Amino acid sequence: MLHTIFSMSEKNRFAYPFYIVAGTLGCLLALSCVQNSFSLKNFTSRQVDLLADLRPKNTPGLLPGEDSAATVAGTTTQPTSPADSTQAVDTTATAAAPRYNFETYTGIQDYGKTSTTPGDISPGMAHFLQALHDLKAGKRRKVRIAYFGDSMIEGDLITEDLRDSLQNFFGGEGVGFVPVTSIVASFRTTITHTFSKDWTDYHYKNLPAGNLPLGISGHTFLPSAGSWVKYSPVHKPHLDKFEEVNLIYGPGDGHSTLTANEHTYPLSGNQTVNSLAIQPDTTGGLLMKFDNAGSQPLYGVSFESPEGVFVDNFSFRGISGIELGRLSRDMLMHLQEERPYDLIVLQYGANILWKPELTDYSWYQRPMTKVLDSLRADFPQTSFLVISTADKSYRKEDKYVTAPGVTALLRVQHTMAEAHEAAFWNLYANMGGNGSMTQWVESEHPLANKDYTHFNRQGAAKVGALLFKALLNKYHEDEKP
Amino acid sequence: MMDVLQQLAYQLTYHREDPILLNSAFFFYYFVVFLFCYLAVSGSKQGRVWVFSLFSLYFFYKACGWYVGLVILSAVVDFILSNRIYREPRLSRKKLLLGISVVANLGMLFFFKYTNFFIGIVNDLHLGHLTPLQIFLPIGISFYTFENLSYTIDVYRGEIAPVKEFMDYVFFLSFFPKLMMGPIVRAADFIPQIAKPYKLTAEDVGKGMYLILTGLFKKMVISDFINQNFVQYIFDDPSKHVGLECLLGVYGYALIIYCDFSGYSDIALGIARWTGFKIPPNFDSPYQSTNITEFWRRWHISLSSWLRDYLYIPLGGNRKGKVRQYINLALTMLIGGFWHGASWNFIFWGGLHGAALALDKLRITFLKKRQYVFKGFSAGFWKVVGILITFHFVCFCWIFFKASTFADAWTLIHQIIYDFQPNVMGTLYEGYKPVFWVMGMAFVLHFLPRSSENWLAKRFEKMPVPASVVVMVVFLWFIIQVKSTQPMMPIYLQF
Secondary structure, eight states, X not given: OHHHHHTSOSSOOTTHHHHHHHHHHHHHHHHHTSOOOOEXXXXXXXXXXXXXXXXXXXXXXXXXXXXXOXXXXXXXXXXXXXGGOSSOOOTTSEEOSOBOOTXXXXXXXXXXXXXXXXXXXXXXXXXXXXHHHHHHTTSOSXXXXXXXXXXXXXXXXXXXXXXXXXXXXXXXXXXXXXXXXXXXXXXXXXXEEEEOTTOEEEETTBOOSTTOOOOTTSEEEEOOTTOEEEEEOOSSTTTSSOOEEEEEEOOOOSOOEEEETTEEEEOOOOSSSEEEEEOOOTTSOEEEEOTTOTTOOEEEEEEEOSSEEEEEEEEOTTOOSGGGGGSOHHHHHHHHHHSOOSEEEEEOOTTTOSSTTOOOOHHHHHHHHHHHHHHHHHSTTOEEEEEOOOOOEEEETTEXXXXXXXHHHHHHHHHHHHHTTOEEEOHHHHHTSTTHHHHHHHSSSOOBOTTSSOBOHHHHHHHHHHHHHHHHHHHHHHHOO | OHHHHHHHHHHHSOOTTSOOOTTSHHHHHHHHHHHHHHHHTTTOHHHHHHHHHHHHHHHHHHHHGGGHHHHHHHHHHHHHHHHHHHHOOOHHHHHHHHHXXXXXXXXXXXHHHHHHHHHHHHHHTTSOOOOOOOOOOOTTHHHHHHHHHHHHHHHHTTSSOOOSSHHHHHHHHXXXXXXTTOOOOOHHHHHHXXXXXXXXXXXXXXXXXXXXXXXXXXXXXXXXXXXIIIIHHHHHOGGGSOHXXXXXXXXXXXXXXXXXXXXXXXXXXXXXXXXXXXXXXXXXXXXXXXXXXXXXXXXXXXXXXXHIIIIITTTTTTTTOHHHHHHHHHHHHXXXXXXXXXXXXXXXXXXXXXXXXXXXXXXXXXXXXXXXXXXXXXXHHHHHHHHHHHHHHHHHHHHHHHSSSHHHHHHHHHHHHHOOOGGGHHHHHHHTHXXXXXXXHHHHHHTSOHHHHHHHHHHHHHOOHHHHHHHHHHHHHHHHHHHTSOOOOOOOOOO
């Protein structure tokens, strides 16, 4: 055949494509057999390897010496003895719960301690679980949860499912706290929320001047002359009517008023946090107008029923949790008087993992530890639950793999929870551990978005259900003598 | 050694999650072996037909497993029917035979592509409760059923004589370069080329290489890069992005769909050219169009001309009065939209284009009546305005084409209108700098005059083989580098 190729007429170049392609393949194969990666200034070229598909595959994604976390959601590992822990054990207190391997355990690990000093309450789950038991036994009317997070819980994701399950089990109606304006108002499906465009919104990234405090959601709103906000219930269980509606507002001059459903209410409170009960109209909606409110600072509106469990969603896009340090002690303590919280949930991670291969999170640990210290001081009687980062993948070579930063950050978050005697819930292990985000994104019925970071509605519902299950297990565990 | 053999066996068999693509490494090996065998039998027509067909059927198998049987089955059915239609003297019998062909092809297409869509409608309207079928869409079925149809219809119309050799028809239908993403090739254009001797001029070699390299560049450098690093984040969850990001995402998607589709078409055309077949171009710088009618003459030309010849004209075209013409246009585009996929989004997308084409017809008729002719500055001005309006209308329609649900599409539009936030441009630019540069470059390249394309093709034409090899090696090295860059993670802007 070669004879025919070389003896072909000058004009017919029908063999050229073969020469070009075969020559190119030959060169690339030759290149593949040698180390051809090179570095030039900041650029390191990728090894060209045409034989990669034929080489035995290595499991990607893990750093040397790093174990993979649980691979199947829902599996629990045996508790390890306290002596296995590298943490120093406080001799003045006894451990309240068995210890599990936090990297794989899918239940809630409670680091709360039964203190020997009377009146001193540990930030573990004990207070919250007791509150639930009291609620169930009719000894108390309300249990409230403040759920802080970033864009992962925006639009009431995760919290809506958690709230729904909790209210099914423990009772309660209502969506909880809703800020005056919200960038995701139109995508929130648990309340219909519209507002005028003329509100001034101060928040973590646009701090108010002087001594104007930020509200617990991280926002404080000032009305203009024509400002209004409207809330309507939605056709969903627990959310289809407004029962107890309270406007939560800041310190004003005492002369402002608002009109809600044609009734005028004075805003006479002068505390850092004030609460005003408002009557919803017969159609169930609530339209509030602030024509005579000057620059009265407002935080939001809460929707509750006389009894039950309430979950407030405090999402703030793009934050790492450190921003919570901007909430003033004065505001939090007054809020705790008006609407006490029994559990504070902190779910952060996505915005800390902005560099997937970064594994040193001491820069985060230092300021976040301070934030936890001060939150603990501001809520001395409240339970704390730290939720770990979710799995987050990034593309390495041709495949999406778990970012090495995920387990590194998770350990830091766990260390902080343990050091503060708070509870810890490993969201990463609950998702399925290493590589789970890739599965959630690429499954036939996707549970997460293509950014390999955020859950979609289905994924958020699954996380909400897993968290509810973990809480309920803890609740039942607590029932046993 | 066993490992390597196992890996090799894995590579050579079909895997649903890993189908063959013209831009995959596997295809590269496949192509070299194919060219070698093709060259070995190049002197004989029979040899070429058999080698090409067998390689194509294997390619099909690698792309969609044993669904390759559907291609062979439909080749048998249409080969027999076309010959019977041709020999049949009675018109009524001819019609019946054509009807069988139409029903068989459309029935197959409908079963695989649309069954679950209609089951969904039945369930949504509470007319019954049916369980969706576990159907996996056979790759390329939308293309080869349309090729079968145009072939039997052409034979029925007496425009072409049917193919005499069964293998020739298998060859035409399975021709691997166009198998997965078109273009839709007409038998009348293709079959006469089979018998011609395998001859390539310097121009064929240069043009083929030009088409393959630019196709790969469009697909892998422009389209994949913009999509993976920016656009997919936007369409995945528009509510998480401000209006400006959404708008840039739509512009980005306009490039992605064009570069992906036309890039793949170009690779197909280039490979065909190298193997001695000329297939008409499928795209002609469509975003240069000054109106929507022109856009459809330059976008997915093989589909729009197919719809014109086998749907619009049989419906009556412009021969049954103005009103009927508008209805025919709208109907053709609605069905064209549905062809793209079984969802209301595609139907709506087709409907929008149909309505726009009808309106544009009105405009053209109006201008003709008034004998408006623009000259000089105003001609240039209106041309630019026309390009901008057409591009933005097409982009608007892409939102529905791309978004996974109507709700997502409206959310994205909502963000652009009510939450635009132009002040985030600086942050956005910092976060996605390479993406915006690639997008800018792609738009500039798109508006380059044809002469620059010809210039590059001419350079390839004049190159000796070793120089071509060097160009290919450098180019592929570059593609590998781009493909493996660490993706940019999305930035979520609040303010």
